[in-house]
Amino acid sequence: MNPAINQPSRTSRAQVLTTIGFALLILVPSVLGFANKFREFILLSRGEVDGVFAITPVVNYLLASLGFFCLFFWAIYHGMFRDIEAPKFTMLENERKLDEEE
Amino acid sequence: MEKELPRHADLVDERLVYWHFMAALIFMGASMLGGLLMALQLLRLNPFSGIELLSPGRWRMIHTNAIAYGFIANAFLGGLQWIVPRLTLHKVYNPKIPGLNIGLSWAIFWAWQLVVTATAVGLLLGQAQAVEWGETPIWIDPVAQLGLLLVAINYIPPIAKVEGPLYVSLWYFLAAFVWTFLTYAMGNFMPQYFVTGTAAGAVGGLFIHDLVGLFVTPLGWGLMYYFVPILLKKPIWSHGLSLVGFWGLAFFYPLQGIHHFLYTPIPMFLQYGAVISTIALELVVASVIFNFHATLRGSTGALTTNLPIRWFYSGMFYYFLTCLQCAFQVTLTFQQLIHFSDWVVGHAHMVMFGVFIMWQLGMMTYLIPRLLKTPWYSQRLLEWHYWLSFVGIGLMSFDLIILGIFQGLSWSSLLPWEHSLDLSIPFWAVRTVAGLLMIAGYLVFVVNVVQTYLTSRPAPQKAAVATA
DSSP states (O other): OOTTTTTTOOOOOOHHHHHHHHHHHHHHHHHHHHHHHHHHHHHHHHGGGGGGGGHHHHHHHHHHHHHHHHHHHHHHHTTTTTTTTTHHHHHHHHHHHHHHOO | OOOOOHHHHHOHHHHHHHHHHHHHHHHHHHHHHHHHHHHHHHHHHOOOOOOOOGHHHHHHHHHHHHHIIIIIIIHHHHHHHHHHHHHSSSSOOOOBBTOOOOBBBHHHHHHHHHHHHHHHHHHTTTOOOTTTTSSOOTHHHHHHHHHHHHHHHHHHHHHOOOOOOHHHHHHHHHHHHHHHHHHHHHHHIIIIIIIHHHHHHHHHHHHHHHHIIIIHHHHHHHHHHHHHHHHHHHHOOHHHHHHHHHHHHHHGGGGGGGGGGGGSSSSOOOOOOHHHHHHHHHHHHHHHHHHHHHHHHOTTTHHHHHHHHHHHHHHHHHHHHHHHHHHHSSSHHHHHHHHTSHHHHHHHHHHHHIIIIIHHHHHHHHHHHHHTTTTOOOOHHHHHHHHHHHHHHHHHHHHHHHHHHHHHHHHTTTHHHHHHHHHHHHHHHHHHHHHHHHHHHHHHHHOOOOOOOHSSSHHHHHHHHHHO
16 A cells, blocks of 8 residues: 555644644635625615616625535534545545556 | 445446547637637738638637637546546436436537537627627527536536545535536626626626636646646645635635726726735635645656646646736736736636646546556657647747737827737737647647557457457
8 A cells, every 4th residue: 555645644733834824814814805895785785876786796796605605614514624634545545446446 | 344445437437538538629629720810810811801700700709719618618527527436436427318318428528519519600600699708609508508507417416425524626526516507607697688787897707707716727626636646646735725725715716807897987896806805816826836836745756757747737837827927917006007918818828728728638648548548659749749838838928928018018108009019010920939839739639649549449350359
C-alpha cells in the first residue's frame, strides 16, 4: 500500500491554523457584505423608486445564498465536517483498489 | 473485514467518456475555425466578405458558443461520467429511456450534440438571441434547459447515496448541477420574457459571470481535486481548506457579475457590491491555489515528468494570473482605462483556454490512453501539443491585454477613433499568429488521438484469429 495514503486522518497544526486563517479572512467579510446587501435591500424596498429595478439581481442573490445557507447547516447537522480530512484518504484508497481490479 | 468495492468496468461506461471527448474535440475545431476567421476579419482579410450567412458577427458567436457548450460542456460530461461513479462507488442513475432503447447517459450525449449543432445552425441563419453568452436561439433554450435538468437527474443520485462526509469534488459537482440549471434559466429566460431595460442588463451581467463561476469553475475545481491527488499519488494538502474554498465560492460568487456593467445606470451600491465581492473572491482563490501548491510540495519533479500534471498546474498558473488581473480590473479606476478594450478579450481567452480548457486537455491526456487501453502513439506529439497551446495562449492573452491599455489610452486622450484602429492592427496580427500556434497544437493532438485509436484496434489477422 502506498505509504502516502496510509496516514492517520488527523489534521496537522499547520493545516488547522491555515484553514482557520483563510476561513476568517473569507467568512467575516462575506457575512459583513451579506448584511450590508440586506440592509441596502430593505432601504430600497422602502421606497427609493429609482432603484427598484435593482431588486431582481438582489433577490437572485438572496435566494441562491439562502439555499446554500440551508445546505451549509444541513451539512453541519449530518456530520459532513466531522473528521474533515478523512475523505481525502478514503478517496485515494478507493482509487487504488479500483485500479488494481481494472 | 474489508468492504469489497464494485468493479471499475461495472461503474464507468468508458465508451461514453471517449465519445464525449471526441465530440468535444470536433466542436473545438469548429470554434477555432471561427476564431481564426474573426482574427482575419480584424486584419481586413475576410475570405467570405459579402456573404451574409458567413458574416463575422455570426461566426464570432459560433466561436464562443462552440467552445463553451460544445467543447467545455462535452469534456465535463465525459469527465463526470468517469469521476462520479469512481468517487461515489455507485453507477450514475442512467435509467432506460422508453422507446429509445438507450440509457439516460447516452440520451444526454445525443441530445447535447443536437443542442450544440442546432445552436450553430441557428446562429448562421441569424436567429441569435440578443443576450451575450446566451445567443442560443430561443427555440433551443427549452431543450437545453431540459438537457441540464436531465444531467442533474443522472448525476445527483449516486452522490446522494454516499454515506458519511463527501469528498470536496462531489460538493463542487453537486453545486454545479444546481447552479448551471438555475444560471441558464436566469440568463436565457428572464431577460427574454420577464425583465427589461437596466434590470435585464443587471441579470445579463450576473449570467455572463455566473456561467464562468457557477458552471465552469466548480466543475473545473472538482476535476482538479480528483485528478491531482491520484496523479501525484498523495492526498490534497488540506481537505478542510478545500471546503473553505467551496463555501467561499458559494457565498461570494453570485453577485459579482454586475462588475461587467460598471458606470451604467445600475445603482452604485450594486456596482460597489460586485467590486467588493470580486476582490473578496480573490481570497477564496488564494486558499485554493495555496492548497494545490502545498500538495505539490516535494513532488515538483512531476511537472517535468507527468504531462497531465503539467497541464493542470499550467492552468493554475494562468488561473492565478487571471484572478489577480480580475481584482484590479474590476475597480472603477481601472475600468476607466480598459472598458470596451481588447484587455477584456485577452482576459476572457486566458480564463477559458488558459485555465479550464488546459485542465480539460490535461484530463484527456491522462484518460484517452486508459480508455483505449493503448499508450499514446507519440509522446513527442503530446509535448508539441502542450507547448504550442501554452505559448499560443500566453502570447495571445498578453498581446491583447497590452493592446487594451494602448486602446484605452488612445480613447481617453480623445484621439480620433481611427488612431486606435491603426495602433491595433500589429497587435491583431500577433494575435492571429498566436491563434495559429494554438490551432497547430490542436491538429497535432487530433493526429495523435487518431493514431492512438488506430493502434488500439486489433489488426485484421489478429482479430480473425481471436474470433476463431
